């Protein structure tokens with residue numbers, strides 16, 4: 001009886017973990033979609049020389065990278081955390097430069113952001 005109880009509790013616990021894992025994955029994919037869309041928009045703003053929108057998008061991207069960092073912090077995945085932090089820092093720099101209407105500098109920061117996408121995807125994004 002005790003054993004059966006333990007088995008049932010164990011299976012229920014297992015199901016809960018699997019389910020919340022799936023939800024986390026879904027939430028993370030959504031976060032990445034936002035990161036992708038915002039990063040794309042930031043690039044276009046800079047090309048169109050819209051410093052105000054560029055500053056806004058870069059600021060938003062910095063906030064998204066903070067969430068990316070929090071996600072990886074849970075599993076203590078050090079390199080991923082470092083990529084997310086580098087992305088956040090480069091996004092803040094892009095925002096500062098865009099606010100100062102220095103779009104060349106903002107564009108250089110956007111290149112730095114791009115390196116963090118590539119670096120982290122190379123290491124952690126599942127290959128299709």
Ligand code: HEC
Nearest residue numbers: 029032033035036039080083084116117120121124125126
């Ligand atoms: C700290 C790691 C990390 C960083 C930094 C990162 N990504 Fe990702 N990204 C991932 C992982 C892991 C996945 C795969 C998620 C999955 O399929 O479960 C992913 C998936 C994606 C996807 C596909 C989402 C989908 O529809 O499934 C897009 C788009 C994306 N990333 C864009 C970006 C862009 C643009 C940047 C940089 C501005 C970036 N990412 C930075 C880790 C990262």
